[in-house]
């Protein structure tokens with residue numbers, strides 16, 4: 533292994549061979565990926581952006597592994613905070629296959645459209661700063677995995693679960709060995725700095741352009757039917773006792789959709805949605821005595837609520853009146 537200068541990584545050992553790594557997108561505690569290790573074999577579930585690659589390789593070394601130990605790179609869906617680094621990571625891990633949802637596979641082989649789509653959401657300049665350079669994955673290394681595909685890593689067996697709702701190209705990974713599920717964005721986002729109140733806070737990322745509340749409810753039913761003890765969220769970290777969070781997530785998806793429908797005919801709809809969503813979060817968090825001021829809450833959630841408003845605005849435009 534070649535000598536590289538020590539890089540500080542936020543790597544959390546969660547037991548059962550599951551490690552959560554902060555991919556350092558924008559701020560600590562915003563986005564993660566998971567390094568799963570079993571019998572000397574490794575898999576990354578989600579992989580951050582192209583800028584995260586040095587962190588991922590450092591995390592591997594911390595676990596005493598080199599890049600040849602990586603059997604699978606598994607983006608839960610092809611949004612760039614999850615899959616933007618897939619090409620670079622695959623180039624660094626010569627023994628790995630890329631496991632991806634059938635609807636996402638072609639975007640990993642030719643990321644041009646993905647880049648265009650993301651530039652439309654974030655703007656070109658912001659895109660470059662956030663996500664770096666996308667790299668194509670050679671087609672012969674891409675395995676397209678539909679619902680219920682099983683694969684083994686060391687002694688454990690993992691399974692894909694098709695979970696549309698946040699995006700149609702989204703699957704989750706069930707891991708019976710930890711009685712956990714790697715949920716990408718399907719089980720919402722829950723930030724550590726907002727989880728200090730009486731109840732935890734979780735919200736559905738309704739990122740453009742495939743928000744589908746009905747599909748999302750069904751996906752949550754599917755996940756909870758497996759009776760998981762813990763969920764591994766990309767945003768951010770492990771959540772145990774998932775039942776109350778699932779209930780809150782269902783409630784918020786319902787309320788977001790209502791809040792959007794009520795503003796369907798409004799002028800400057802997206803801006804109106806953005807402030808309504810932010811107020812919705814602030815009201816909940818203050819009620820739960822989370823210990824943060826409204827300004828602190830705004831700081832943490834500003835980007836998410838802007839994206840959520842954009843996604844709901846697009847969703848409204850697809851609904852027949």
Ligand SMILES: [Zn+2]
Pocket residue numbers: 609611698699717737739
């Ligand atoms: Zn996403």
